[in-house]
Amino acid sequence: MKKGLILAYIAAGLLFLSGAAGTYMLLKPKEANAVQILRDDEILYTIDLNNEDSRFIRIDYGDSYNVVEIKDGRIRVKEADCKDNICVRTGWLSSSAPIVCLPNHLVIKFASASGEIDAVAR
Amino acid sequence: MNKKIRRLTELALLTAAALIIFVVELQIPNPFPIAGVKLGLANIITVYSVYRYKWSESALMLLARILLGTLFSANPSAIFYSLAGGIFCLAGMLLLKNIIPISRLWLCSVFGAVLHNLGQLTAASFIMKTSAVWLYFPPLVLCGCIAGALTGLAAQLILKRTEKYK
Numbered sequence: 001m002k003k004g005l006i007l008a009y010i011a012a013g014l015l016f017l018s019g020a021a022g023t024y025m026l027l028k029p030k031e032a033n034a035v036q037i038l039r040d041d042e043i044l045y046t047i048d049l050n051n052e053d054s055r056f057i058r059i060d061y062g063d064s065y066n067v068v069e070i071k072d073g074r075i076r077v078k079e080a081d082c083k084d085n086i087c088v089r090t091g092w093l094s095s096s097a098p099i100v101c102l103p104n105h106l107v108i109k110f111a112s113a114s115g116e117i118d119a120v121a122r
Numbered sequence: 123m124n125k126k127i128r129r130l131t132e133l134a135l136l137t138a139a140a141l142i143i144f145v146v147e148l149q150i151p152n153p154f155p156i157a158g159v160k161l162g163l164a165n166i167i168t169v170y171s172v173y174r175y176k177w178s179e180s181a182l183m184l185l186a187r188i189l190l191g192t193l194f195s196a197n198p199s200a201i202f203y204s205l206a207g208g209i210f211c212l213a214g215m216l217l218l219k220n221i222i223p224i225s226r227l228w229l230c231s232v233f234g235a236v237l238h239n240l241g242q243l244t245a246a247s248f249i250m251k252t253s254a255v256w257l258y259f260p261p262l263v264l265c266g267c268i269a270g271a272l273t274g275l276a277a278q279l280i281l282k283r284t285e286k287y288k
Contacts, residue, residue, distance in 0.1 A: 004221035022260025040251040089155040
């Protein structure tokens with residue numbers, strides 16, 4: 001077997017393993033209270049889930065919208081008018097994985113920017 | 123002349139096949155709440171063309187499939203993601219073709235799929251103007267490895283069966 005091919009096998013194996021490890025790390029449950037809602041890297045809302053009453057926030061984007069629900073110290077997208085509804089299906093924010101709505105340029109994530117690095121270090 | 127027409131017909135046929143596969147796959151709902159996770163069945167044709175045709179022919183087929191596919195998908199903004207993913211994937215596979223022999227085509231397809239997801243995330247981080255989307259890179263790499271291996275194996279089967287018509 002040629003050297004290049006062996007390297008390619010090793011690279012593919014490493015990709016697979018690091019992808020699996022990274023996914024595990026990303027989806028590990030995370031407890032945090034400070035949440036940011038962003039659009040195009042501009043902070044629309046900063047929310048402290050501990051001191052927030054249960055409520056709905058409607059966020060419009062042109063003709064489309066997302067309805068964000070805050071309830072019992074948790075946050076999710078309750079409703080959206082996009083086709084894939086990926087943000088709704090993501091469910092409650094519970095890990096470093098942000099809730100993302102690509103069509104409406106919306107990102108909901110825990111506020112600590114270094115959060116995912118902290119999680120790995122611990 | 124006859125040879126030229128035959129070549130053109132082959133390319134057109136493969137492009138049409140890729141387009142059909144693409145449209146059929148659009149009907150399969152994504153079971154994961156992550157944008158961009160899919161089997162990428164149309165990649166079967168792309169990786170096949172990388173090994174069977176000239177790079178320019180592969181590129182034209184892919185471009186035609188993406189442009190026409192966007193018309194069918196009723197989601198015109200997705201074209202930036204498709205183009206970025208397609209360019210990354212094709213460029214990577216054309217280079218790797220020199221290292222990975224045709225008998226290990228599925229391996230080339232793995233890298234193509236991962237590069238496709240890399241391209242899509244690059245487009246997403248530009249469009250969304252945020253680096254937060256890069257958090258989804260690990261799951262996309264993982265899914266890319268699996269989906270790429272599957273589509274690559276499918277392409278290898280096709281190669282085997284079409285060998286005698288060459």
